[in-house]
Structure formats: structure tokens, C-alpha cells
Amino acid sequence: MKKLLIVAMMAGTLAACGSSPTKEQDGAAVEDRKPGEVVDRPPVKPVDPSTTRPLTDKPFAGSPLKDPNNILSKRSIFFDYDSNLVKDEFKPIVTAHARYLQQNPAAKMRIEGNADDRGSREYNLALGQRRSDAVKQMMQLLGARAEQIETVSFGEEKPKCTEQTESCWAQNRRGDIAYQGE
Amino acid sequence: MKFDRLPRFFRAAAILLLLVPVPAARAVLTIEIVGAGTNQFPVAIVPFRAEAGLPQPLTSVIAADLGRSGLFRTVDAGGLNPPPYEPQDVNYATWRARGADAVVIGTVSPLADGRYDVRFRLMDVAKQAQLAGFAYTASREQLRHTAHKIADVIYEKLTGDKGVFSTRITYVVKRGTRFELQVADADGYGAQTVLDSNEPIISPAWSPDGTRLAYVSFEGRKPVVYVQSLTTGARRAVANFWGSNSAPAWSPDGRRLAVVLTKDGGSQIFIVSADGGDATRLTRSTAIDTEPNFSPDGELLLFTSDRGGSPQIYGMPAAGGEPRRLTFDGTYNVSPRFNPDGKSFTFIQRNGSRFNVAVQDLSTRQVQVLTDGAVDESPSFAPNGRMILYATAVGGRGILSAVSSDGRVKQRLTADAGDVREPAWGPLPK
Numbered sequence: 238m239k240k241l242l243i244v245a246m247m248a249g250t251l252a253a254c255g256s257s258p259t260k261e262q263d264g265a266a267v268e269d270r271k272p273g274e275v276v277d278r279p280p281v282k283p284v285d286p287s288t289t290r291p292l293t294d295k296p297f298a299g300s301p302l303k304d305p306n307n308i309l310s311k312r313s314i315f316f317d318y319d320s321n322l323v324k325d326e327f328k329p330i331v332t333a334h335a336r337y338l339q340q341n342p343a344a345k346m347r348i349e350g351n352a353d354d355r356g357s358r359e360y361n362l363a364l365g366q367r368r369s370d371a372v373k374q375m376m377q378l379l380g381a382r383a384e385q386i387e388t389v390s391f392g393e394e395k396p397k398c399t400e401q402t403e404s405c406w407a408q409n410r411r412g413d414i415a416y417q418g419e
Numbered sequence: 420m421k422f423d424r425l426p427r428f429f430r431a432a433a434i435l436l437l438l439v440p441v442p443a444a445r446a447v448l449t450i451e452i453v454g455a456g457t458n459q460f461p462v463a464i465v466p467f468r469a470e471a472g473l474p475q476p477l478t479s480v481i482a483a484d485l486g487r488s489g490l491f492r493t494v495d496a497g498g499l500n501p502p503p504y505e506p507q508d509v510n511y512a513t514w515r516a517r518g519a520d521a522v523v524i525g526t527v528s529p530l531a532d533g534r535y536d537v538r539f540r541l542m543d544v545a546k547q548a549q550l551a552g553f554a555y556t557a558s559r560e561q562l563r564h565t566a567h568k569i570a571d572v573i574y575e576k577l578t579g580d581k582g583v584f585s586t587r588i589t590y591v592v593k594r595g596t597r598f599e600l601q602v603a604d605a606d607g608y609g610a611q612t613v614l615d616s617n618e619p620i621i622s623p624a625w626s627p628d629g630t631r632l633a634y635v636s637f638e639g640r641k642p643v644v645y646v647q648s649l650t651t652g653a654r655r656a657v658a659n660f661w662g663s664n665s666a667p668a669w670s671p672d673g674r675r676l677a678v679v680l681t682k683d684g685g686s687q688i689f690i691v692s693a694d695g696g697d698a699t700r701l702t703r704s705t706a707i708d709t710e711p712n713f714s715p716d717g718e719l720l721l722f723t724s725d726r727g728g729s730p731q732i733y734g735m736p737a738a739g740g741e742p743r744r745l746t747f748d749g750t751y752n753v754s755p756r757f758n759p760d761g762k763s764f765t766f767i768q769r770n771g772s773r774f775n776v777a778v779q780d781l782s783t784r785q786v787q788v789l790t791d792g793a794v795d796e797s798p799s800f801a802p803n804g805r806m807i808l809y810a811t812a813v814g815g816r817g818i819l820s821a822v823s824s825d826g827r828v829k830q831r832l833t834a835d836a837g838d839v840r841e842p843a844w845g846p847l848p849k
Binding site for chain 2: 347349355356357358359360362363364366367370387388389390391392394395415
């Protein structure tokens, strides 16, 4: 328990260190769109669709990574606009995955950074990379080894949400965790 | 010939709306001219002798090419009986009366092997003399390309600049969840899919000789740089390092690529062989360094970096050295691409909430914003430096547009389906 507390404290101090600012351009503009413009895009998917699962008293039999009751099943870290700072609400997720990597030295993961779709695709690819790098840096400070984590970026190419609204852009400013073999 | 009239074309400010009709066969992209200069060069194009029997008309393609440039006006060439096909047939008084400064005439003769002998001449009405004349042997499949080559000769003779009608473009089409990397003629015809994927494809770049494309594919669930031969279709990963691999740019000799790798931390510019292999690091910053582009002489590298706090365009010696910041207007200047003359570069500048195509002169640092779309992206110069191809969006759908490098003439290329993005204009045919 004491150890956990230290880890949590470490995570708290991490917020201040390490990452250089992510420059995302500011709010382009729903308001600027001409009236009557039609956005020819697929419907918005909810970020975390609620799932229905049977309640049972038996413990989850599979990998803790797949156990919906385990924090390790949470894989997305969302970022503020123009930022690659891991926010407090996501630190428990990062901490849990860092501990998993520490306790499972053979485990490997890829962190996939994403950015919203305003501006240059290549620059946005670099912004997404900066986010995945920030998550990796935090996990390393929490005990994961560098070789266990490959950071890549999808830039603006794999949006979760395709509307030109701030709430939608926020869903796309994201780092996703995927373990090897998943 | 009044060559001295031409600069005035560029000064003209009037906006015309011209629709250039194109036959439906194989068309994927349709081109619409949304602006043009006023003082257009008046040229009459007489249908070639025996052209009517061809599977592919020639003079309508030539007229469409010249019209699309915004620099020419087609003078009525009908109603002459018989029409002129040879220099001695040309009645200059008639053409002067119709206001034509030049007349294009020609002939087509089928050959025994099924090919065609195509001859054309460009006649100067004022001097009453031939300005240019060439003969081509073309298969049925080469007829359209031959028409583009004729338009290139006419364009070069009358403007002094190389024609780019026989060049090709590449771009990515997104249809639903599919991504297609396509290559088409500069007028949008003959589009061919060279790569079809369930995962995104971005940043296609032409090799200097036009035989290969470098691009970034996400098919392996991470960005990897590939080089693909357009002649054989063979492809290989040339940058597939730990982390992300992106933003390929060819060296002018076609032997190396500048790429952006994250293997050593951050997004930094490296040089790799066009055949793959080890990477040599070029930039050394803790910031984002991306979107490299070589100068035509290979000496200089432009790139985007946020080392100064906002994304701006920098230049550095391609062999390595100290980067120098080049853009200072605004807080978002990205995606630099050299003019083939090496004297200026095009890039994307954010103005308020809009992203627009701009050009900056390298010596005077003067900036001219050329477009006014909401989200213009990925500009690249035509190989004659006269037009800039870029991606924009209309009604939420991605389309390609082109703007003359002085901002006067605009063209819009629309695909019949799907989102079109990431265009790049290919080199002059060798």
C-alpha cells in the first residue's frame, strides 16, 4: 500500500516535468463555417459505449488486460488542446500499465498518439507522437523499461470522431495503449 | 508574335467563370476553372485532317489544356471550307479578322501497323510564318498523351515557360474506409490506383525522374515509408524503424530520401538511401522537425519546426548545419515546398481560423497569400513553377485545386466519389 502511494505521488510530480508543449492550432471554427454547409461524414461514435455484461460472482478468468473490472482494460488517455500533459484523471491508468509492464518484463506495448485534424497532416503526426512519447516517459519513470514501449503516431488519420466541434476534437487528442499480440 | 503582351495576362484581375467540358470516358477528376486572367492569348485550333475518325479526339484536348491554364482564349475555327491543314492553306487575313494571333493546324494519318502519324504546326498570324511544327507516331493509347505534348509545345512557344500538360499528378482518395493512392494525367484523366489499402496513406512524393513514388502507409498499424516503382509496381519499406517513419522527400538525384523518424526520440529529420538501409540524423533539436523538402540544386533543405514555440519554416544546408528561420508572419506556417526555380517556396499559412496557400520569396522574404479556402493543405508546384496544386474542402469533402503562382487563375478538380487529399504534382517527363 505504501508502495502504491509512492507511485501515485511520483505520478503527481510527473505532471510538471518532462514534456515540451504541444502546439496545436487554436480553435478553428465551427462558427466560421458557412451556413448550409453539409458535412459529408459518417455518424459520430460514442467514445466509451456502455457494455452489457452478465453479473457473476466468479472472478474474471482471462488476462487482467481484458478484465473489464480491471483498470488495465482502460486504454485511452485524452489530452487538452495544445497540450501533451497527462492529466490527473488519467494518471491511474498510466500508473497501472506501468506497473503491469514492470511486473511482466516480457510484456510489450505500443502507444499510439493521435491529434485533431486541423492543419498539416505531417505536423499533426508529430503532435500525436509527442503525446505517445509523453505517456511513455511517465511509464518509464514509474518502472517500465524503454524497450517495452514503442511509441508511434497516427496523427489525424484515425479519428474517433469526425465532426468539426471541440468535443469531437477532444476525443481525437488521444493516446491509445495496445499490447503486443492484441 | 507579341510575347511582350504576356506579362499583362498576370496583371488582369477579372474573374471569369468557365466550364471546360470533358468527355466522360475514364474521367475520374473533372476540372473547372474558377478564375482566369483577362488578356488571354487568342489562339485558333483547327480540327486536324482525318481527326474525326480517331478513337480519341486531339484538338479538343489541346484546347482544354490551353484553356485550363487561364492564359489562352480559343478563337472560333469553324466555318472554313476547306479548313486549313497545311501551312500553304492558311489564309492569314481570315485569322486576323477573327482576332487570332496564332493558328494551330495539323493532320492525322493511320499507319499500316495500326498506329497514327500526327503532325501539327503552330502558325504566327502577324509574321505569317511557322512558329513550331512536330510529327509524332502514336498508338491509339498514346493519342491523348500526344495531344498534351502538342499543347506543351504551343504553351512553351507562346509563353516562354515549359508546358506541364503531359505531366502527371498523384493523390490519395478515401472512399468509405478504403484508401487509394492514385496517379493521373495532369488533367485528371487516366487515373490509376497504384496502392489500395484499409489503412491510411499520406505524403506521396514523386521521385525526380517520375518513375517512383515514396509515401507513408499505416498498413502495419504504424507509419512506415515505402518506395514503389510505377513501372513494375514493386514496393519496399525504406524507413521502418522503431517508432514512426514519415514525411519522405527525394533528393534531386533520386538516390536519397529525407525522412522524419522518432527512433531516437522526438520527430527528427534523417537521410536514408532510396533503397533503404541505415539512417543518418540531420536535425538535432528537442522540438518537432518535420516536412523536409530539398532545393532543386540539392544544397538546401526546408522543413517545419516548432523549436521557436510555434510551427515555422526553417532552412538548413542539406549536408547538415545550422537551421535558419524563414517565416515570421503569424503563428502557424507549415508544409514548405520549393518552386522548381529554387527562388521561392510555397507553404500553408494560418490566418485566423483559415489555412491558406502562400508563397514566400527566398531573397526578399515577401509573402503572398494565394488562396482563401477554410482548410487548404499540401501545396506543391507544377514543374514549370506556374501553378500550385493543393488540397481543399468543399462541403466537408476533400477536393484538389490548383492556383497560378500569381494567384490569378484557379482550377478545381473534383472526383466523382470520395475524399481526395494529399496531392503532389509530378516532374516533367524525361
